[in-house]
Amino acid sequence: MTGPVGIAIEGVSKRFGAVQALVDIDIHVKAGEFLALIGPSGCGKTTLLKCVSGLVAADGGRIVVGSRTVTGPGGREASLVFQDFALLPWATARENAEFGLLLRGAPAAERTAAARQALAKVGLAGSFEDAYPSQLSGGMQQRVGLARALAVNPQVLLMDEPFASIDEQTRRILQDDLLRLWSDERKTVVLVTHSMEEAIYLSDRVVVLSPRPGRVHRALDVPLPRPREALDVRASAEFARLVDELWQILKKMQ
């Protein structure tokens, strides 16, 4: 597929009955950028990702992914990665990884080849293919979730707290693997997180959302050198300073 694409979120609002979830959100994600979205629980992060993926229709404003204005779900530019992995419990890892292609009507041979390749990219080649989700640890399940997202070869990954329910040790490994994938594949990533360390460690820019109603509160650039997974960036003074700066922003927002 062609190179990465940008995302334009312009004046997006969303109301659920009495709850104003999002107000006038403006975010421009550059092609190939790694953007983190952070904010307290209930501030509309998931809703915003669902708007970008077309699962939730915004009340106002518009969203353009690449050159396509989002009008509903099913766009081929972006794949979602879910906090609870959203794996089919009755299907094997390979069948799960194939699922996006299956829904898009790809022939069986092509599906299997793409799923195998995607599983290999996330470190799940060979015997894991035939394992069911219940036989896999949380970290491995999210690898399958990521493989499914990659198998359709999207230009954008929309990740909703993908590592939130995974233990710290495994999470760090997954974060490094994601950084490696991101630099190999040159995709645009929007990653929702509630972890300040994760936002700073992974992203080029952190957008802070304020709660009730969800608005863009501030954006913070993260000029840490890359490849961070190889440079031991977590141990640097600059990393600690940026995490603290983000913390000060979040603290003052309360």
Added chain:
Amino acid sequence: MTPLLTPEPAFDRAGLAALAGLLIVWEILGRLQLTIFIPSASSVAAAWWELLNNGTLLRSAGSSLFSLAKGFIPAAVLGVALGLAMGRFPTLREVLDGWINALMSAPLSALVPVLIALFGVRDTVVAATVFLFAFFVIVVNTMTGVRGTERSLVDMARSYGAGETALFARIYLPANTFLIPELYAVIVSVLVVALLCASVVQACERALVRWK
């Protein structure tokens, strides 16, 4: 990167103890010879063994299985279809929910002896009985399952372009058939009850026609 294979659930000792207790009580009641309608557990077992050896049990189990299937398969097909539709479409649910509940809680078991008295223990009566028992359970279970289907599975499928048909075929249907333990529970219980009934009836018969 170690795969964590989940262990199978431990052997259910409590359930086994309860079963053993039941068998003992049954045996004692049978030995007391209060009535010929309660043959002792051991005589049932003996009858079972004999019928198994001379092939009668297999033959009648085969034919009961067949009439079970004649009731169960349509109940499963129609029940799953109606349950899926009711789970998915609120209007249909509102219209039919009351009816389904009323019919499900109606004393169907009271109807069975009437049917048998009218038509005898015929194939069709057995099939109709099984259908009536299974159908409503399957409708309600499927409907509940559809409504409780993981939101994120549905979102996931829709994000890859699944329309209503694909959602039914790829998410709601597999999520609510292959994985409904209740469905298997119904099948297994119906089978066990049917086989038990068959052997109790046989044992009673033997008790009644001792001179043979």
